[in-house]
Amino acid sequence: MKGFADFRKTKEYLVCVDSDGCAMDTMDVKHFECFGPCMVDEWELSEWREEILSRWNDINLYTMTRGINRFRGLALALSEINEKYKSIDGIEELRSWADTAPELSNSAIEAMLAVGASPIFAKALSWSKAVNRGIGALPLEAKQPFPLVGEALERAHSFADVAIVSSANLDAVLEEWQTHGLVGSVDVIMTQNDGSKAHCIRKLVELGYARDKVLMCGDAPGDLDAADKCGVYFYPILVGRERESWEEFIKVGAERLETACYGGDYADKVRREFYKNLGN
Numbered sequence: 001m002k003g004f005a006d007f008r009k010t011k012e013y014l015v016c017v018d019s020d021g022c023a024m025d026t027m028d029v030k031h032f033e034c035f036g037p038c039m040v041d042e043w044e045l046s047e048w049r050e051e052i053l054s055r056w057n058d059i060n061l062y063t064m065t066r067g068i069n070r071f072r073g074l075a076l077a078l079s080e081i082n083e084k085y086k087s088i089d090g091i092e093e094l095r096s097w098a099d100t101a102p103e104l105s106n107s108a109i110e111a112m113l114a115v116g117a118s119p120i121f122a123k124a125l126s127w128s129k130a131v132n133r134g135i136g137a138l139p140l141e142a143k144q145p146f147p148l149v150g151e152a153l154e155r156a157h158s159f160a161d162v163a164i165v166s167s168a169n170l171d172a173v174l175e176e177w178q179t180h181g182l183v184g185s186v187d188v189i190m191t192q193n194d195g196s197k198a199h200c201i202r203k204l205v206e207l208g209y210a211r212d213k214v215l216m217c218g219d220a221p222g223d224l225d226a227a228d229k230c231g232v233y234f235y236p237i238l239v240g241r242e243r244e245s246w247e248e249f250i251k252v253g254a255e256r257l258e259t260a261c262y263g264g265d266y267a268d269k270v271r272r273e274f275y276k277n278l279g280n
Contacts, residue, residue, distance in 0.1 A: 001164075001177075001183045001186045001187065001188065001189055002187065002188050002189070003188070003189060003190075003194075004188060004190055004194060004200075004203060004204075007187060007188035007207075008207070009161060009207040009208050009209065010161055010187070011159065011160055011161045012159075012160075012209075012210075012213055013159055013160035013161070013209070013213045013214070013215075013257065013258065014160055014161050014162075014163065014204060014205070014209045014213065014214045014215070015156040015157075015160045015161070015162050015163070015214075015215050015217065015254075015257070016162075016163045016164075016165040016200075016201055016204070016214070016215065016216045016217065016232075017153070017156075017162065017163070017164055017165065017186075017217045017218075018067070018164075018165060018166055018197075018216075018217065018218040018219060018220070018223050018237075019164055019166035019168050019173050019176070019177070020067075020166065020168050021066070021067060021219040021220065021237075021239070022146075022217060022218050022219040022220075022223070022237045022242075023145055023146065023149045023153075023164075023177075023182070023217075023237075024143065024144070024145055024146070024149075024176050024177075025143075025144050025145065025146050025242070026142070026143050026144075026176065027061065027067075027219075028061065029138060029142045029143070030131075030135055030138070031056065031057055031060050031061055032057070033134060033138065033142075034130075034131045034134035034135050034138070035056065035060065035070065035073075035131050036052070036053040036056035036057065037053070037134075038127050038130040038131045038134060039052075039056065039074065039077065039078075039127055040052060040053065041130070042123055042126055042127040042130065043078070043081070043086070043088065043123070045081065045085065045086065047085075048081075048085045048086075051085075052077070052081060052085070055077065055080065056073075056077055059073055059076055059077055060073050063278075064221050064278060065221070066219070066220040066221060066222075066239075066278070067167070067218070067219065067220025067221065067222045067223065068220075068222060069098075069104045069167045069192065069196070069222075070104075070128065070131070070167070070192075071094075071097075071098050071104040071105075071109075071124065071128070072098045072099075072104065074094070074098070074124060074127065075091070075094045075095045075097075075098035075099075076095075076098075078091050078094065078095075079091055079095055088120070089118075089119065089120060090118035090119060090120025090121075091120065093117070093118040093120060093121075094118070094120045094121065094124060097112065097121075102195060102196075102199070103192075103193070103195050104167075104192065104196075105192045105193045106125060106128050106129065106132075107193060109121050109124055109125045109128070110125065113125070132169050132171070132172065135169070135172050136171075136172065136175070140179065143175075143176050143179070144180070145176075145180050145182060146237075146242040146243060146246060147242070147243040147246065148243055148246035148247055148250065149182065149246055150180075150181070150182060150185070151246075151250055152246045152249050152250050152254075153182060153185035153186065154185050155249070155250050155254045156185070156249075156254055157185040157186075157187075159254075159258045160215075160257075160258075161187045161188070162185055162186050162187050162188075163186070163187065163188045163189070163190060163200075163204055164177065164186055164188070164189040164190065164191070165190050165197050165200045165201060165204075165216065165226075166189075166190070166191050166192070166197075167191070167192050167196070167197060167222070168191055168192060169191065169192060170189070170191040170192070170193055173189065173191055174189070177189075188204070190203075190204070196226070197216075197218075197222060197223065197226035198225070198226040198229040198230055200226075201214070201216060201226055201227070201229075201230040201232060202229075202230050205230055205232065211230070211231045211232050212232075212233070212260070212262075212263065213257070213260075214230070214232035214233065215227075215232065215233045215234070215235055215253075215257050215262070216230075216232055216233070216234050216235070217234075217235045217236075217237060217249070218234065218235075218236065218237065219236065219237040219238070219239060219242075221278070224236070224271070224274065233257065233262050233263065233267055234267070234270070234271065234274075235249060235253050235270060236270055236271070236273060236274035236277070238273065238274065238277040239277055239278070240277075241277065252266075253266075253270070
């Protein structure tokens, strides 16, 4: 498995796969145990802990912002906290950066701090590093792939280059995929340091893949949006029905992509199922 700079196209097809909540059953535990609690601690919000953590989970897990980049989620949550609970110094600067920056990562924040950015960026970096430490400390049994992911990756790799395209932290993704022996079916990894998911898919497509031979597998609206922005197909991993989704990919989705039958009725069907699953 390589980073983008070292990757070269080897097959006609490309299958991109998100990590948290799609391939790995890690999304809930990371938000329950790390993201939300670390925000409460960093901004001293314990007075409203229960309400704030509930809203954090709504933003990041249970609504159409599921899977949002960590810094966009932070800016959104802190904006609401600023309005409802406690004044958050620098929130406008953080929100503007989260809405417009081409890269949203720890290194991007460090670059901002090097040129004298608002102190809220130092707190955001401290929070993000605490989240990473918390995720790293989660027990192995809390970070498992969904059933049939290994088989699905092998099926995809039989005819396609396979890319991890994730907004998660690179080290965490590497640890999880390597621990569970999934990297043998992966050719390239692109995470938050490489830019948005749409940017990553676009860079991969530019290596010479026809857009109707590229598929993005994901569990969140951001994955669908990234696929649409790049003009490639989308395959949904439905929340609460992950095993069923991967089984259908193995039996139906991969075959349709490989035989140029993915578009039209089938692509429309899986998209409708995705919206229905999220209550839309």
